[in-house]
Amino acid sequence: MKYNTLGRTGISVSEICLGTMTWGSQNSEAEAFAQMDYAVENGVNFFDTAELYPTTPLSPETYTLTEKIIGNWFAKTGKRKDVVLATKVAGAGRSYIREGRPITGQTVIEAVDASLTRLQTDYIDLFQIHWPNRGHYHFRQVWTYDPSTQDRQAAIDGMLEKLEALDVCVKAGKIRAIGLSNETTWGTQKFISLAESRGLPRVATVQNEYNLLYRTHDLDMAELSHHEEVGLLAYSPLAGGILSGKYLDGQKPAGSRASINGDIGGRLKPMQEPATRAYVDIARNHGLDPSQMALAFCLTRPFMASVIIGATSMEQLKIDIGSADITLSEDVLREIAKVHRMYPMAI
Template identity: 35%
Template structure:
């Protein structure tokens, strides 16, 4: 495994982050078998992955519980591991059940700590921007968590660049903890962040941790242009349906060709394209099986030429669509 620093911090993270959204029973396509989930986490540790990402809303806390239990039984020292989780989404009905108010942030941090079975969260991220709460209130609450030792670093996820810059500016002016990382949807066919947050992250030395690096499985090559998906997530999920465009199929064709030339899989080439990008610290992979995880890890050995990188990127012209921030 290779390691890098997260943004401009001194925090060392593996070049692949294990995303844990698939662990739990929140959706039919998730891994409902906890032993299977733990097996994937255990294999990730064996491969040298030390960076794990989850959120309180993933299966309403189940994902955090599964990850925490697996890490508690692991041979790796807690000091080596980087555990990331998120706050914003609705965790109970009625008032104060969601958002980034001081009350919700502090209460959910404690709840996440309990489910994860740890004394501190390495990277605590706001899952979305909260238009109903002043950003200064949220930053102050995050300061409290860092000062108390419950959180080490704070990060953000999925928002327009101007909102991220507003948060960074208010942090600088108010001497608050600054977001050190940004999670955003980024892969070979979802390139909109190149026209939104990525230039800002480069300018401000913010670490980039892309989610959906394989476009929900589209870039693994498991779908065919002339075949309608009749089962699974792609058959019912609007998030997946947006993948099936002429431009995206053109990208996938090039991914397959380059994969054949490197004796690699399409998933490995798609991940390697991200890993070759200097702005990217650690793509968040979400394998549901050990086989998928091992295939993802093989991307670290795929060396793409400048010409191949350009060929892969050529079919897509990045354009920012503000509605994407609500995905």
């Protein structure tokens, strides 16, 4: 297992991060405990969660259960110091989370304290803004994204308010570093500029979707990652399981994410099938597991801080963590590049 530093924080994390969004719905507490045990035993020191989780499906009944499960594991094992722990404050839109209100400075402080209690810890290593108040193009919203409707000063004022609240939490020892999620280049740079000009916490990471079918981070976000030392935490590196090939030809295996969340948040559409089939064929032609090839590709990207995996079975977890031991040949990388030119954004 290789390790990377989160931004300029000095915090070292495994290049594979254990995602948790199925714990409490698709996975029981016992299954989650087994996943955490296995991950730590195999060099993973980075867990990512959120107050919103689990998401399979989202519901007011299961909201916060994932954090509670992780807290119970810490209490049982005493391994809090072995884990770099990341969580997130939810944004607007869910009526059962702070009546669906946008994130404010006070929201940040309240969310940090609530997460600390559920996680049974006195500090969070990386605290992230789950999505911006002003809107964004993630979660398949690219088709309706229109930043011309945004109020620039309101957006900046909101960012500053959040940074000031995060600064309070950092100074209190409740969080060590901050990150963004589902952000844009302008949003990330503005957070950085505000922090640097006012002596507030600097963004260390951005957690955005990245996979063979969806590579927007290769563009202007890659430039920002390089110059500003803001690493990508890639979520959905298997496009919700699509890149394993298990959904080809209309299949929806029982218990799979697609059997619960339908089109996997808009990803499982006919337009992705030719690209998915091409990537799966590359893997099989070279004797590779399709999931491991997809994850190993993400690990080759120079802006990658860590790749967030998610599994509902130990078999899947072992395959995913095993991707850290895969080195893709130049032939495989050339074939991947050729498919990407044919299908630059398939989802």
